[in-house]
Amino acid sequence: MTEVKAAGGGDAPADVGGVDLKGAMFGFVSELKGFRQDIQNKLQAQEERMNMLDRKTAIRGRAPLSTTAETEVPHQKAFNAYLRCGDDDGLRGLVIEEKGLTVASDGGFLAAPQVAETVQNVLRSGASLRKLANVVAVESSAYEVLVDKGDVGAGWATETAATESASGGIERISIPVHELSAMPKASQRLLDDAAFDVESWLAERIADKFARSEAAAFINGDGLSKPRGILSYPTAPVATAADGEIGVITSGALGDFSPEAPADALIDLIYALGAEYRANASFVMNSKTAARVRKMKDAEGRFLWADALSAGQSAQLMGYPVLISEDMPDIEMESLSIAFGDFHAAYTIVERPDLRVLRDPFSAKPHVLFYATKRVGGGITDFRALKLLQFA
Numbered sequence: 001m002t003e004v005k006a007a008g009g010g011d012a013p014a015d016v017g018g019v020d021l022k023g024a025m026f027g028f029v030s031e032l033k034g035f036r037q038d039i040q041n042k043l044q045a046q047e048e049r050m051n052m053l054d055r056k057t058a059i060r061g062r063a064p065l066s067t068t069a070e071t072e073v074p075h076q077k078a079f080n081a082y083l084r085c086g087d088d089d090g091l092r093g094l095v096i097e098e099k100g101l102t103v104a105s106d107g108g109f110l111a112a113p114q115v116a117e118t119v120q121n122v123l124r125s126g127a128s129l130r131k132l133a134n135v136v137a138v139e140s141s142a143y144e145v146l147v148d149k150g151d152v153g154a155g156w157a158t159e160t161a162a163t164e165s166a167s168g169g170i171e172r173i174s175i176p177v178h179e180l181s182a183m184p185k186a187s188q189r190l191l192d193d194a195a196f197d198v199e200s201w202l203a204e205r206i207a208d209k210f211a212r213s214e215a216a217a218f219i220n221g222d223g224l225s226k227p228r229g230i231l232s233y234p235t236a237p238v239a240t241a242a243d244g245e246i247g248v249i250t251s252g253a254l255g256d257f258s259p260e261a262p263a264d265a266l267i268d269l270i271y272a273l274g275a276e277y278r279a280n281a282s283f284v285m286n287s288k289t290a291a292r293v294r295k296m297k298d299a300e301g302r303f304l305w306a307d308a309l310s311a312g313q314s315a316q317l318m319g320y321p322v323l324i325s326e327d328m329p330d331i332e333m334e335s336l337s338i339a340f341g342d343f344h345a346a347y348t349i350v351e352r353p354d355l356r357v358l359r360d361p362f363s364a365k366p367h368v369l370f371y372a373t374k375r376v377g378g379g380i381t382d383f384r385a386l387k388l389l390q391f392a
Contacts, residue, residue: 076199079112079357083198083370084191086359108358108371115203116355119374122207127325128215129230132282132343133378136350142176143350145381171243175350177377178226182209185367202357206372218349218378219327227378230347231329231336235388238272246383247272248336251391255333263296263304266318269340269389277342277385282314282321284339286328293317293338334392341386350377 078090091109110116123130136143147170184205190196214227221229230246238247249272251265252258258265273281285293294305294315306316314321320340329335352375360369380386 075110076112076114079109079115080199082109082359083202083357086361088359108356108373111355111357111372112199115199115206115357116353118200118203119207119210119355122204123211123214126211126215127323128211128327129218129284129323129325129343129347129378130214130349132284132323133218133347133349134344134381136348137353138177138350139352142174143348143377144172144174145348147171147173147381173379173381175348175377175379175381177350177352177375180210180213180226180374180376182206182213182372184209184370184372185364186370187367188361191368202370202372206355206370210374214376215325216327217376218347219325221378223379227349227376228380229378230339230380230386231388233380233383235336235390238387241383244383246380247387248390249387251389253391255331255335255391257292257391263298265389266293266296266304266338269338269387270318270320272387273341274384277345280342280344281340282323282343283317284323284325284328284343285337286326286330287324288330289328289337290315290322290324292331331391334390336388336390338389339386340389343386345382346380346385348379348381351375 074090081087082091088109111119125131182205184202186198186201191198217227217229219229220231221227222232234245235248236242236245238249241247249265249269252261270278270281290305294303294317296304298304304318305322308315314323316322328339329337331337354374356373358371358373360371363369
């Protein structure tokens with residue numbers, strides 16, 4: 001007979017009814033562990049499949065802009081390597097599939113998007129006609145626009161008799177684009193410095209030179225290898241100005257404002273412009289002329305000039321914004337020192353959006369030159385939307 005001891009002390013029975021309790025318990029625990037491990041393996045596999053599906057869904061649902069952003073990162077890295085050490089393998093092999101463009105070209109390489117955008121922001125915020133004019137982006141070598149040279153005739157008609165109207169004159173104006181270039185210079189030692197932000201430095205130098213060159217051309221350019229400026233076109237008195245001529249108002253004194261009523265010339269200039277253009281009109285003059293004008297007062301002693309109320313706004317002269325452009329001439333004999341008009345209608349700036357950079361480590365050793373080019377053009381498209389004040 002098998003000996004059975006109390007639970008409070010002694011050893012547990014080896015078997016009960018001929019069954020090995022230790023072996024049965026060990027087998028049960030082993031099976032339980034195997035079952036738990038199998039469940040964990042299945043849960044882990046299911047989690048991995050769900051993560052893979054989530055990644056695929058995110059990629060498929062990604063906005064097209066993110067795809068472009070992914071291509072900008074390699075472009076920026078390759079462009080940085082090209083600027084620092086002249087390694088152009090990355091740029092030559094890089095293809096922007098979304099735009100169908102190869103980065104490499106005979107005229108240099110397309111600048112990284114961050115550099116091109118920085119340059120554009122500076123050009124848009126500079127003190128030039130770009131802030132007021134109509135800016136058009138093109139891919140061709142010229143921009144053509146059709147302009148109405150006469151008002152389309154109109155008439156009244158009855159049920160029994162119709163009145164034929166005369167057709168307005170149409171003229172085709174072509175504005176070619178010209179190559180604007182800048183050539184900043186840096187030492188190779190500076191380019192080798194990893195802490196030096198070469199892209200920001202290059203963008204600032206290019207933008208500064210481009211902005212000054214553009215501003216001068218939009219005012220005084222002769223149209224030969226540069227945009228044609230507003231002061232290069234023929235002028236005539238407002239009463240006799242024909243197509244292709246800018247109407248002119250005289251100041252009443254030679255090389256100065258009229259001593260008796262200096263503000264009268266400004267009033268005449270404003271109302272020489274058609275009413276359809278005055279709503280969007282602005283003055284353009286340089287700082288010396290502005291210093292003269294802002295001292296003028298009306299009959300009641302109030303200044304005609306009103307300073308801007310907040311940053312980013314323009315000063316007002318007789319209720320119209322004033323753009324200070326240092327390329328406008330000073331007040332002197334026969335000078336055309338003040339322009340007034342709707343410049344968005346009067347002047348069109350044409351540009352190709354791409355900015356190209358060519359690295360030249362040979363021409364100015366031990367320095368490295370960066371030849372940056374951009375194509376820009378400009379010209380008057382509506383002579384009726386612009387008037388000039390001549391000091392005569």
